[in-house]
Amino acid sequence: MTRRPRVTVLGSLNMDISVTVPRLPAPGMTVLGSPARLAPGGKGANQAVAAARLGAAVRMVGCVGDDDFGRQLLAVLREEEVDAGGVRRVPAVPTGLALISVDATGENLITVAPGANHEVAAADVGAVFADPGDAVVISAEIPVPAIRTALARACERRRGAGPLLVLNLAPAPRQAAAIVAEAGAGLDWLVVNEPEAAAVLGRPVRGPADAARAAAELRAAGARNAVVTAGAHGAALAAGPPPARATRAAPAARAAPAARAARAARATGDAALVVPGFQVTAVDATGAGDTFVGALAVALAAGVPAAQAVRAAAAAAAAAVTRHGAQDAMPRPADVLAATGLAWPVPGSRGPAVRSGPRESSMP
Numbered sequence: 001m002t003r004r005p006r007v008t009v010l011g012s013l014n015m016d017i018s019v020t021v022p023r024l025p026a027p028g029m030t031v032l033g034s035p036a037r038l039a040p041g042g043k044g045a046n047q048a049v050a051a052a053r054l055g056a057a058v059r060m061v062g063c064v065g066d067d068d069f070g071r072q073l074l075a076v077l078r079e080e081e082v083d084a085g086g087v088r089r090v091p092a093v094p095t096g097l098a099l100i101s102v103d104a105t106g107e108n109l110i111t112v113a114p115g116a117n118h119e120v121a122a123a124d125v126g127a128v129f130a131d132p133g134d135a136v137v138i139s140a141e142i143p144v145p146a147i148r149t150a151l152a153r154a155c156e157r158r159r160g161a162g163p164l165l166v167l168n169l170a171p172a173p174r175q176a177a178a179i180v181a182e183a184g185a186g187l188d189w190l191v192v193n194e195p196e197a198a199a200v201l202g203r204p205v206r207g208p209a210d211a212a213r214a215a216a217e218l219r220a221a222g223a224r225n226a227v228v229t230a231g232a233h234g235a236a237l238a239a240g241p242p243p244a245r246a247t248r249a250a251p252a253a254r255a256a257p258a259a260r261a262a263r264a265a266r267a268t269g270d271a272a273l274v275v276p277g278f279q280v281t282a283v284d285a286t287g288a289g290d291t292f293v294g295a296l297a298v299a300l301a302a303g304v305p306a307a308q309a310v311r312a313a314a315a316a317a318a319a320a321v322t323r324h325g326a327q328d329a330m331p332r333p334a335d336v337l338a339a340t341g342l343a344w345p346v347p348g349s350r351g352p353a354v355r356s357g358p359r360e361s362s363m364p
Contacts, residue, residue, distance in 0.1 A: 005301030006133030011044015012141030014096035050294025061086035134301035155186030172199035190223035212272035234277035278318035287326030
């Protein structure tokens with residue numbers, strides 16, 4: 001592909017309020033931390049920024065409040081050269097907020113107040129598919145009905161030529177298993193981490209070997225390709241068309257329990273490839289998963305083969321954890337190369353490496 005890949009993101013936009021703490025608090029515990037920092041975030045906006053920095057022409061679709069935070073988030077997207085024309089301002093509803101605690105090892109604890117993100121509806125999904133580009137990315141900080149509507153639209157477009165659909169079930173909603181089962185042939189890529197895979201499959205998922213088994217089961221459940229990320233260990237990829245039985249099954253059968261998906265994976269001999277992670281010094285894991293998803297979408301939209309695309313996405317996520325913040329830490333190709341030694345496989349990113357200082361402000 002000689003032109004820039006085009007990616008449309010349907011998802012959330014939040015203002016992040018982050019505090020660095022010596023350790024993450026247990027229930028009932030109070031922990032003193034650093035001064036609070038305000039920075040742009042939200043899984044959808046994060047994925048859009050990651051994709052733009054790594055070479056895609058990006059459209060963002062979602063909702064913000066008609067308030068100062070909403071205006072700031074839109075200004076940041078425009079600064080990153082993301083087309084924010086699909087972001088709707090909702091009056092009398094606050095912009096989403098994320099409350100983030102980060103410990104000394106880079107692990108985090110996040111609580112989200114969705115605000116205007118809960119206003120995403122069918123009309124916004126329509127805006128996505130009016131000009132979807134080469135790939136559509138959906139994450140789960142928006143209402144489940146909107147996700148289901150988008151998946152249904154993707155299935156309709158499968159009758160002709162349609163964009164790649166990447167679904168990041170993060171955070172995993174209560175209906176996660178049913179959403180995957182209903183998606184059928186419309187779901188090109190399902191990306192989840194280990195806890196999210198556990199929510200879909202109804203069993204614990206821990207470690208790279210278990211992540212590989214989970215990826216195979218998720219593919220057997222209906223996704224054409226499934227990725228289970230495992231933090232510093234990398235990711236597991238089950239690639240290729242789903243088993244024939246998954247596409248022919250009736251809706252009730254597709255919504256079978258996790259045990260049936262596991263049996264289907266074993267019966268068809270499905271296996272998953274473990275893509276190793278990169279050794280870096282992590283300071284903040286906030287936004288690493290969003291970087292992975294955005295990077296994966298860019299690589300896939302550019303025609304990079306599946307395993308190579310997952311490897312490149314893992315490198316981008318590894319580069320992101322070496323810096324504080326979410327969007328501020330998201331890398332450009334030069335940053336990926338410097339942090340991991342991997343040359344980003346998609347040409348076309350604009351601008352220099354991530355600047356040395358973060359774009360954030362301390363709360364008064």
